[in-house]
Amino acid sequence: MTVFSNAAHDGHEQVVFCRDEASGLRAIIAIHSTALGPALGGCRMWPYASEEEALFDVLRLSRGMTYKNAAMGLNFGGGKSVIIADPRRDKSEELFRAFGRFVQSLGGRYYTAEDVGIHSDDLIYVRQETDYVLGLPEKSGDPSPATAYGVYCGIRACLEEVYGSDDPAGRTVAIQGAGQVGYHLAKLLAEAGARVVIADIFEDKVRRAVEDLGVESVPAESVYDVECDVFAPCALGAVINDETLPRLKCRIIAGSANNQLAEPRHGDRLEEMGILYAPDYVINGGGVINVASEFNPGGYRRDDAYRKIAGIGGKLKELFAIARREGIPTYRAADVLAEERIRRIRELDRIFVPARGGARG
Numbered sequence: 001m002t003v004f005s006n007a008a009h010d011g012h013e014q015v016v017f018c019r020d021e022a023s024g025l026r027a028i029i030a031i032h033s034t035a036l037g038p039a040l041g042g043c044r045m046w047p048y049a050s051e052e053e054a055l056f057d058v059l060r061l062s063r064g065m066t067y068k069n070a071a072m073g074l075n076f077g078g079g080k081s082v083i084i085a086d087p088r089r090d091k092s093e094e095l096f097r098a099f100g101r102f103v104q105s106l107g108g109r110y111y112t113a114e115d116v117g118i119h120s121d122d123l124i125y126v127r128q129e130t131d132y133v134l135g136l137p138e139k140s141g142d143p144s145p146a147t148a149y150g151v152y153c154g155i156r157a158c159l160e161e162v163y164g165s166d167d168p169a170g171r172t173v174a175i176q177g178a179g180q181v182g183y184h185l186a187k188l189l190a191e192a193g194a195r196v197v198i199a200d201i202f203e204d205k206v207r208r209a210v211e212d213l214g215v216e217s218v219p220a221e222s223v224y225d226v227e228c229d230v231f232a233p234c235a236l237g238a239v240i241n242d243e244t245l246p247r248l249k250c251r252i253i254a255g256s257a258n259n260q261l262a263e264p265r266h267g268d269r270l271e272e273m274g275i276l277y278a279p280d281y282v283i284n285g286g287g288v289i290n291v292a293s294e295f296n297p298g299g300y301r302r303d304d305a306y307r308k309i310a311g312i313g314g315k316l317k318e319l320f321a322i323a324r325r326e327g328i329p330t331y332r333a334a335d336v337l338a339e340e341r342i343r344r345i346r347e348l349d350r351i352f353v354p355a356r357g358g359a360r361g
């Protein structure tokens with residue numbers, strides 16, 4: 001397996017392979033950039049078919065975190081980790097503690113948190129071995145409701161852009177994934193009077209959303225065919241691709257999943273099709289804003305964090321305006337915004353200051 005020549009390698013600073021036979025841990029930690037501060041990004045637990053697939057995923061996800069943290073105005077770089085294992089079968093105290101030891105060995109260059117397949121309760125074990133974990137239950141906790149709230153605010157901004165009104169009442173939203181974010185998003189939308197259609201590969205997750213929230217459901221494979229105002233991908237990445245594009249019957253794509261576009265050209269295609277795309281790492285930034293709020297001078301305060309998360313709607317509107325003005329697709333406008341901030345902040349290095357330690361939110 002090669003790292004530097006991997007299709008997803010993009011000048012990553014550091015890629016660490018972690019193996020512990022006794023606990024069964026096989027993990028990869030990727031640090032894409034620490035230009036703005038220590039790398040911050042969650043840990044994903046997934047039964048990848050191969051190590052190559054896991055490497056590709058962690059490289060893409062960590063790069064996305066560099067852009068997300070920059071776009072959210074946070075002083076963190078981009079990193080991510082993956083544990084190659086099945087979250088329904090392979091969780092154990094020793095596995096998470098072994099992972100925590102590897103995180104600690106990086107000395108604060110990487111802060112971990114939860115992602116797909118990991119629950120904030122799992123982080124309690126990670127915390128026993130490292131200081132560099134965010135989103136613990138006694139601190140900011142599970143970031144998923146915060147992410148869902150950010151996506152909800154983002155969907156409202158998209159509705160306003162397309163229909164001239166941000167009111168979700170009477171709009172149809174198809175949500176792919178009834179997991180931690182998908183469920184909370186469905187709840188917010190249903191409460192606001194939207195018609196919600198949800199899909200998941202696991203029957204129990206769909207049933208929970210249908211029974212608790214009174215939403216509709218379709219089989220996982222049919223979600224792309226739902227006639228809707230908004231398609232909200234809240235499962236895995238690369239779902240906007242050559243096969244799914246011709247099937248979409250929506251005006252807006254706005255969801256929490258990372259790396260929704262299989263390739264940048266799919267973002268160009270959405271533009272041509274007249275579908276408004278809310279760039280994934282901007283609309284799904286609520287979770288990272290929430291965990292990074294643990295570094296606020298007075299400690300974590302939910303109301304402060306949520307006020308900042310509500311700003312995601314405004315960020316999207318700003319980005320849509322740039323896209324219109326420059327005649328570029330929205331995914332490209334998001335990159336411009338993030339790259340600009342990294343450049344501007346890096347230029348501050350021209351002013352010498354004696355070293356200060358630690359992260360600064």
Ligand code: NAD
Nearest residue numbers: 117143144147177179180181200201234235256257258287
């Ligand atoms: P989760 O594991 O709780 O939920 C994902 C759900 O998607 C699961 O229920 C899974 O069964 C389902 N799924 C997988 N493949 C599917 C398919 N083909 N069709 C339908 N459903 C499918 O994860 P989550 O925390 O809800 O995160 C969802 C997405 O949002 C991920 O891409 C994640 O990286 C991203 N995200 C999450 C957060 C957060 O705070 N949790 C923050 C930012 C981004």
